[in-house]
Amino acid sequence: MRLTQLSGVCLMGVAVLAHADDDWLVVKKVAAAARQQPLNGTYLHQMNSSLETFRIVRSGSGDNIQEKRTSLDGPSREIIRKGLELTCYAPDAKSLSAAKVSAMRLFPALLPDDIGNIAQSYSIKRSGKDRVAQRDCNWLELKPKDSKRYMLRMCVEPASFLPLKVITQNAAGEVVEQFTFTEIELQGPKDKGAFRPQYKQNYVLRSASAPAMTLDADAPSEVSGMPSGFKLLRAVQRTLPGQAERTVRHMVFSDGLVMLSLFIEPQADGRPERAVNLHGAVNMATAEQGDYLVTLVGDLPEPTMLAMIRNLKIALKP
Amino acid sequence: MKEKLSALMDGELDGQHAQRAINAIADEEELKQVWDAYHMIGDAMRANSHVAVNVRQQVAERLANEPTVLAPRRWFAPVRTRRAGAVALAASVSFAAVVGWQQLSHGNGASVMADRGVPVAALQPVQQHDDLYLAAHQEMTADQSVYKVSYGNGVRH
Numbered sequence: 001m002r003l004t005q006l007s008g009v010c011l012m013g014v015a016v017l018a019h020a021d022d023d024w025l026v027v028k029k030v031a032a033a034a035r036q037q038p039l040n041g042t043y044l045h046q047m048n049s050s051l052e053t054f055r056i057v058r059s060g061s062g063d064n065i066q067e068k069r070t071s072l073d074g075p076s077r078e079i080i081r082k083g084l085e086l087t088c089y090a091p092d093a094k095s096l097s098a099a100k101v102s103a104m105r106l107f108p109a110l111l112p113d114d115i116g117n118i119a120q121s122y123s124i125k126r127s128g129k130d131r132v133a134q135r136d137c138n139w140l141e142l143k144p145k146d147s148k149r150y151m152l153r154m155c156v157e158p159a160s161f162l163p164l165k166v167i168t169q170n171a172a173g174e175v176v177e178q179f180t181f182t183e184i185e186l187q188g189p190k191d192k193g194a195f196r197p198q199y200k201q202n203y204v205l206r207s208a209s210a211p212a213m214t215l216d217a218d219a220p221s222e223v224s225g226m227p228s229g230f231k232l233l234r235a236v237q238r239t240l241p242g243q244a245e246r247t248v249r250h251m252v253f254s255d256g257l258v259m260l261s262l263f264i265e266p267q268a269d270g271r272p273e274r275a276v277n278l279h280g281a282v283n284m285a286t287a288e289q290g291d292y293l294v295t296l297v298g299d300l301p302e303p304t305m306l307a308m309i310r311n312l313k314i315a316l317k318p
Numbered sequence: 319m320k321e322k323l324s325a326l327m328d329g330e331l332d333g334q335h336a337q338r339a340i341n342a343i344a345d346e347e348e349l350k351q352v353w354d355a356y357h358m359i360g361d362a363m364r365a366n367s368h369v370a371v372n373v374r375q376q377v378a379e380r381l382a383n384e385p386t387v388l389a390p391r392r393w394f395a396p397v398r399t400r401r402a403g404a405v406a407l408a409a410s411v412s413f414a415a416v417v418g419w420q421q422l423s424h425g426n427g428a429s430v431m432a433d434r435g436v437p438v439a440a441l442q443p444v445q446q447h448d449d450l451y452l453a454a455h456q457e458m459t460a461d462q463s464v465y466k467v468s469y470g471n472g473v474r475h
Binding site: 100234238240241276279284 | 452455457
């Protein structure tokens, strides 16, 4: 009798585990669909009490994906992806700098390509059905295991695995940023001219050739004090865009859901530590450590960023 | 006599009879009360919401008991205090309006957000210096599938 009970419990445990595994597989599919699914639609982006609307068209596959998003309100902006290249277009300089900021968030592609060790820092839960842009979808919740990170909720279209609505919430349950399609077709535009830019002024965010960055292989810095779950993805010695004379060390970390950049540069001019909100859920914190200026940029709450930058221990190898 | 009152109410009495009945009502208090009661019954039966409630007696008594206030009119009006009062009233009304508006806007964030449209400032909140880090972060992190392809497997972890 006991044996049956025990095996019953075991079976249930296995079933629950398998269920969670299935859910992580769904997250992987969502990440892929969010980048590749051909589509033609309109979405809203809400953050910091402002609301914007974009039109997005996408077609092609693999390395030949073409994508264009156009702002429907505010300054005129276009962000066009052509294979590897990502370029902003706008009618004037002011709109162009707004376009660069808008390119921070390329909805629906918000999840990292490689979710890696995401299960270490987040738990996953299905939380019911809903309807977005006249399509049925299923809610999937990525809840952080500590209070240092944001929670991500997304409503996923079951056939294509495309996220139709994505909400970022802080620990208090407040919405920090959200995206939602208002209408969408799951096929690319028929008009080939749909991907052509309308404006002349442009800024190349990423060129088709590999960006001029050297891999900082020989002298990786030792960094400790990161919240658990964050893994170093790459470390490079680079210059900041448009500042050829300034060399910084740039390290990229990820906990499987968000990306975090750490910049280290030799500089000490007594600037106070601070944390600012850059765009939606993206925050920045900066502080001095000895002779170095340390800057963090990523999708983590401002208090977390400040706490992190205080706890970081950096040992630069000579 | 009561039949006559009833007939009068229904308009069945002609000139002379009607006049006689009316005179009788005017003369006799008891008949007058009956007349009133008939009207009340008629109102109630027609489901008239203004059922004639007889409060005349009470109102008359109250009026008789109320003291008559004989106050002389003021020769000078206390202008200043009145104005101050008006200003205070206006201030409190506008304060209430502001508070109310704030409460409303909190409760109804979505529509307020939509009303505000897109503040350009919100799109460019970053200082020039911060912008550089943002751009660098973006270059390395946004849309990494592209990034990965361009670097292949040469990335060291």
